[in-house]
Amino acid sequence: LTSTDRWHVPVNWVLSTDPNFNDTSPQGWIPPSFPAVAIDIPGLNQAEWYIVNKQQTGYYRVNYDVQNWAALASVLNSTHELIHVFNRAQIIDDAFNLARNGRVNYNYALEISRYLVREEDYIPWAAANAAFAYLDVVLTGSEVYHLFQRYVLELTAPLYSSLGFNNTANDEFVTAYHRTIVLNFNRRFGNEHCVETAQEMLESFRTTQVRLAADIQTTVYCSGLRG
Known part of the structure; x- marks a missing residue:
């Protein structure tokens, strides 16, 4: 890409301390200088888990450190209703696609998918369908x-x-x-x-x-x- 092909990308996030997914307005911006960017998230140190890209309104994938992947797996497997259905689908889609590309250990993606036994909504299952269809082929x-x-x-x-x-x-x-x-x-x-x-x-x-x-x-x- 040339410099003229880059844009400011809006980002937002939600913390476990205030799991409100309704407001999807930008809370920060990724400038055209990406990937060299750091964004401060107030209250992050007090949160058990966090999610970037509320309701998957942005056209990008999100990777996390292993602690947050584990925390997301934990909340999904205990009280998945806390997380917006679009973000439940996003987490599955991001985790399995990042694992497919070697950026996330498949252990985390599969641990996250365990919650699907209690998932009744179609949207996360549509994401899981694509992930499992790929694994069906390679396995x-x-x-x-x-x-x-x-x-x-x-x-x-x-x-x-x-x-x-x-x-x-x-x-x-x-x-x-x-x-x-x-x-x-x-x-x-x-x-x-x-x-x-x-x-x-x-x-x-x-x-x-x-x-x-x-x-x-x-x-x-x-x-x-x-x-």
Whole structure:
């Protein structure tokens, strides 16, 4: 980039001592001289954790020191509702992408992802879907692949129970997207109940010709081919 291609970038943050994510106005600026910049965050030393980029309003990733990554994992695994849903998605997306590029240890990304077993919102799961899809590719055939599959099945178990194949005409579109994510993981990673249910639905479709809902079609058709 040339000097004319650089801009002042607004940044904001939130501390555990005042977890207010509503005000996304700039609290500081990264000047065009980036990356040589330091920003003072008042009260940072008194905070257990902090998050930069409230509601992910800025187009940049955020890396933290290991203490803050661990603290974020801790709060997510205890009281994830304290953190705005957009930032829950941001933390997952940043952690896994930074780990993918060797800037964060995967231990922190995976520790953060443990909270997903209690996450019901689609947005963080959309971020996790991309992260797990990448790991699915790189771990296939490895000696730890079955552990990864089991881990994702454990994380998605509550959502599989609540969403499963239980689609209705009144479902919001994000619910349909969410269901697709959950069913695809459970089909691909060996949830036999998922596979058997899908095969039964395919047999019913062959008999009745009643159209399958879009959010379950992939799972039903692919499971049918497997059968």
